Amino acid sequence: MTTKIDSLSQALHLLQVVADNPCTGLSELSRLSGLNKSRAYRMLCTLAEHHFVIQNDDSSYQLGHQLLTLGHIAKSQSNWLNIAESIIEPLVTEFNENLQIRIRENLEIVQVWRRVSSQPLQVRSEAGNRRPLGAGAAGKILLAFASASTQDKFFSNLSAEQTLLLQDKIQQIQHQGFYVSNGDLTEGVCAVAIPLYDAQKQCIACLSLSAPISRMPQERIQLILNRLVAARDTLFIRLGGIPI
Template structure:
């Protein structure tokens, strides 16, 4: 932290406010950030000049179009996304359910690609959404395949906070579920991130054999009954294996 530029850090803190707020006034930014009004006024002037913020007729600020350009570049340069997208489209078309791609970032997973279900009743998951590694099939499959020491450190440090009706909040039960997921090569969740939803996920590996992402198919739990699961499991595992091979995984991923 000592090596970080304080102005840059404060500017980023200010921009982070827009992750959960579409538009903010100067006074709202002061209230939410706790920073002095004069400092914020100076920063937003510079951010607006550089295209990071846009000011409307009501003196409300929103993220500038420059972020759209940066976001597109980041998305295009993610090799895993490029490798996964055609396979995700096939999976979505075969089952008409939502398909998600996540990667690990620190102690969370982040959704970097999604394809919507073709059904009128569907889940809405935004690219950029974050979730804890312990909750939801797509997050938990990454946690399941992390190196033992890294996984145990995470489990020892994390607080299991309930999010949905089915969120696992007991560490002993979570360890058992993680072990099952490693043995079976997939993970299933019910109402863990959103109530009355279900998700099924398989891990994606890179050329070194390290887990680098998770692929899931998800939807309302009424469409994920026991009689449908075997076909979904095999298809998701096969799709994740295909993505892994495209990322340089030379050996078949045995699960």
């Protein structure tokens, strides 16, 4: 017996489509979601009634304010994230580069916190964006420190050659405890990423800083890495971890 409610699953999928395609009309949302136009319209009306979406004057749709409320509530319930934010904020001022925290959800990673550089040349990053596990610096960190069963599931989707190449990199990340990427995901972008740990020394997230390669000489990368690690160690202790 299945516990899945198909209509709810479809509505949540439609909500994600709206999130990924803001200010989009009914016909296109219907096409992107795979729902027929009539069903998509009824679901959008229901979502709008509960303020999860808003219909604009031009009849396009975007996310509603109820999601902001739920987001704030979810954040307040994520105690470790609130603590991490207070520890990491000074790094935003010090470096004025993009800082992100990402977590793993199954075989994807999702951005749950970010601060954006105020410099004219900056790396674009959408709040709440999702990527495949293993993609970019954060994706490799979260793969490297995932459980063996998660890694097995991930590698089962790759060819033998892809698996061999990525496993070598994953082992290197596990050994050194960080990863520095240069154009892995986006050309011209450098990212420094480290795992964040809970009190049991289990990886709960990835903290990363990204910037144009032109602003990332080796000395600055090392300084950034040192600061990220110091912040991570402070978080570990604040969460109840005992330093070795």
